[in-house]
Amino acid sequence: MTFAVEANCDGLVGPTHSYVGLSPGNLASTRNAGEVSNPRAAALEGLAKMRRLSDLGLPQFVLAPHERPAIRFLKSIGFSGADETVLEDAWKAAPALAAAACSSSSMWAANAATVTPSADAADGRVHFSPANLLTNLHRSLEGEQTTRALRRLFPDARRFAVHDPLPAQPHFADEGAANHVRLCAEHGGPGVNLFVWGRQAWEDWDGAFPARQTREAFEAIQRRHGAARGVFPRQAKAAIAGGAFHNDVVCVGTRQCLFFHERAFEDRVAMERAVRTAAADLFEPVFVEVSEAELPIADLVASYLFNSQLLAVPGEDRLVLLAPAETRDNPRAYAVAEGLAASNGPIGRVDYVDVRQSMRNGGGPACLRLRVVLTDEELEAVNPAQRFSPDLHKTLADWVERRYRDSLAPGDLADPLLLTESREALDELTRILSLGGDFYPFQRTA
Template sequence: MMVHEANFDGLVGPTHNYSGLSTGNIASLTNSHQVSNPKMAALQGLKKMRFLANLGLIQGVIAPQMRPDIKMLRRLGFSGSDRRVLQQAAQHAPKLLTRCYSASSMWAANAATVSPSADTQDQRIHFTPANLASHFHRSIEPQTTARILAAMFNDDNHFCHHSPLPTSAQLGDEGAANHTRFCAQHQDQGVEMFVFGRYGFDHSQLSPSCYPARQTYEASAAIARLHQLDPQQVIMVQQNPLLIDQGVFHNDVIAVGNQQTLFCHQYAFLNQADVYLQLQQKMGGKLTIIEVPDNKVSVNDAISSYLFNSQLVTIPNGDISLILPQQCRDNPHVWQYIQQLLQVKQGINRVDLFDLNQSMQNGGGPACLRLRVVLTEAEHQAMNPAVLLTDSLFRRLQQWIDLHYRDRLVENDFTDPALLLASQTALDELTHILKLGSVYDFQRV
């Protein structure tokens, strides 16, 4: 049976901007209020998608959210025409307006948690959209995300879509950014590792003191139950709270895994030796752990370069590639370590670098941009083929971006009704290109 891991990247939206909304995300806060280039951002992400598709991997596209979220602004008391709503919000609640303009849906790793059919009791792929409860600007995403995923994976015989978990601090869920699956082959039953930052109901447990821990144990445990996973094939791991306080807001900032390889920092997890032991036991001792020493790559270097916010992929010729942002080459400590890693040939034997500067400045690297879905041949055939990247779709999306996207955006543009209309026009056209139907609120009135 042919089974493949597909990557679905979030397409950067037409209102990509730097508003510095994400507490605990150093890059987001550092670059807040800078001038953004939505066209460049979208094209940079699209170029990475095409490269992975040309490597022979299955590559798909996830449509962005509609921003600004006019419906949310109306729910919060602003009324009148769309122009009037924008003007009122800018005058009376400018910080609320910037959050309703959030560009964060581009980071598809936060869209959902996905368990493949090999791991689930009913042998369907299970999707749970993340509730993203830790930040208001992200908590407005799940409803549209659920519609988009349902339009992409639209056959109940193969796909099971759950509602997001209740939006509460105790059930904070940030999606696949805190979830890793290990296996010998993709068709095998895997070991699913859920990484959490704190306990939602037990305040006696160790937790960070400076920045919020976004994923809770309770949320991870609930998803494991909803996805009908074998408890013997699940491991719950706590992030190192000291690293969260240094800016490691998700596990994918400090660790990445693929099949039988875990690539992580020396201080990634609480009780790290015990984590390794549990993983090796569940994997039958067939897990390669590449632990990066702090004296070679410090936590600060890891965060600034996003070494671990990389994609670790197995390409058809058997090579395992680390998909890195250009910032890894620019950091001398990180780049020296990568050269040493390639020389020892310990589970990673090539690297591929990309200019994702627009995304990086907003706080997300290669891993943030993608959601992984393991597909059997039957599941591949059952999904919406229009979202899978081909040469034709690549050219069509290039043309679409060139037509609809601005090359300069600042927060003063947020009250421009022409920006709102242009975004609606662009995304309405995109739903036809990707054959998604009416997934946006403005299409459903």
Template sequence: MSQTIDEGMRQSLNSVREVNFDGLVGPTHNYSGLAHGNVASMSHEGLVANPREAALQGLAKMKSLMEAGYAQGVLPPQQRPDLGALRALGFSGSDAELLTRAASDAPQLLRAVCSASSMWTANAATVTPSRDAPDGRVHFTPANLQSSFHRYLEPATTGRVLAAIFSDAAHFAHHPALPATPAFSDEGAANHTRLGAAYGDAGVHLFVYGRRAFGGDGVEPRHYPARQTLEASQAIARQHGLCEAQTVFAQQHPEAIDAGVFHNDVIAVGNGPVLLYHELAFRDEQATLDELRHKMSTSLIPVRVPLEAVSLEDAVASYLFNSQLLSNADGSMTLVVPGECQQREAVWRCIQDHLLAGHNPISDVVVKDVQQSMRNGGGPACLRLRVALSGAERDAVSGSVLLNDGLHGELAEWVRRHYRDRLAMEDLADPQLATESLTALDELTRILAIGSVYPFQLN
């Protein structure tokens, strides 16, 4: 009997694959410049956006990675504009009156409730695979995103979406978002990296924080806010049952945050045993590496990019480290970078001469056009939530959210049918935009077969 169990467990572990769940760009995609500390978002404020192009760019990236053999999933956007948020803040009247008054009296609030920021699903939640959890289930905690109002509006719907897709309690466990207070400020998987050997092997979880809420030495960024707290990262580790031997907590370098590195995934990316990072990613680089080496069951492969090769300015402008690092069957890895990496000579030279020619598993670089997202400060890695799933867990995923050619075609046609090709700031007050968005999202839930997850569907 024990041999049968051991063999079954071995097969289960060998079947584990990482699925990248990309966020669909929503119909209200715009450039409001809402994210303080996000240099790209702030610098493109007020530009005319193209929601249709943005969504199709995201779908094209998903399709190309699916065709290359990587497992790919889809997460829906949020309901926007969030008229319920405006009503909760004292605005009243019909939907049209609500939008008109908000545009006149509180234009920044209107921009916030129209934000399509949920496209960056790296911020949606923190995920622990079943291999690492004591109860053998995949654990999810939606990020509270309390550091900015436009993102604070997301967690309730995010939780419903995750619960609808990962609904089988035998395989998946869901936790509430942390208390939405500065002490437990949580930005999700953008500040979390799992390192190990294969996806089915035990991993070590690297949580990166910007500040301590209780105590600490006071060394924090001076210009931009540190969005993740140590206390939030520790709380999530406890929720998921992770022990001290499975976790490393490292402080992000304050200089990097002040340069526009608002999340760790803008300055470092990990996959398997590889940690690709900038010299100024961590406040104490050596202590972080030493602890990872001590706790990992396989050898850490650090790929360090020195400041002299890529400046912080170039790192932020190109989003070199906000790239996807993907495992291939032969043990090599592919780096999926935004097109902006080619536009920075130092960055492109680093990719060719330091990464591809270095002694590490990175053997290929793929360039993707996600310019509409990049202008708001989100690269390829921002657009996806990584979920390691066994074969049985993939079979237990509800709805039609795992991408195939048919679903891609249906979603692309859905976008072309419902999305505008031009959206300026003044368009956010158009009540027709709200109607178009709700109509599109109602149809989307039927395409993805996830049931009623939006407030307008639950009322």
């Protein structure tokens, strides 16, 4: 078996981080719409979380924010003139579209792509399919730039295959790794891939909130990646109705352990049977289920217990759960979390991290990262300037302190000065991370 580790690629929060409430079904996003955000604090919180993982000995990488406001999008829908004029006119004539063009949602890198490690891929390369995210307008703007970002981070075509997003059609609605879990005995060995879907392409969906992932999208990704041992459980309709817009709100897994809520899957028994069958002769899966009685769905969504990072930390015999501070603050969720650590199960320790700025938009620790299993040789082929280190932490924290506002109301997004500030900040960032002078659209049209 080839040795490999699970690296985390975190999305860096962008200068336009705001609470506009763009995501139906994301209860936190809706609840906090209109509030004042703090982009500086949000970015520093994200960097502090990256530092936590790097200090644990886990490879950590930084994904740059997307250019926002997305002036090219606004021009494509009929606004014209100087970029500052385009922004002002869009906010006056079509504020909902202007708000979508300003979203900093690329920070949630769990939606960036679905990843198949080389141990599971037919051609022995690491495969990425950037998500088309077409269910919500503001997120559907991300696919092209995400593809560019992944190709800069993973440039060696001999080792990495970064595909284009799936066709931008409702039949192939795809939300990336937020609905994908990989289980295995060791990261470098063969695994079982859980592709969790909310609806089928031709299904007459009648839920109160959208089911964002189709089964057909994941089937297409499995085919193009040549991904072995795929299992396709359905996310429970009750979970979606309760505010679990992605499977990673109700489920997280790594190595042999799948940690999930009673209402995560439409048919839990069938899911477990399919996973055991796919894992036969490879490893024995460990299922850790939390019941509705222990943690009602309302507390689950408020605490984001399952939107934690489940980590195999070097030197520790059992897994570490890195949960949001909201889990610690919710009595029921905290009791479940601490009960895990006190048991003899696979999770030996629960740590807590403050990402409150992200949480207020419905994104916990797991939302902020894309997991990529890499061998030593693959690690060496990743863009070294994007690998997190204490020195990079210091450089990026200084950059954030200088470049980001500490207060941003939704109305401030119409400020043309914010467009200039954001572009100047991102232009400097491309030099820090060695992304090239053509990384962002404004750099290619200047």
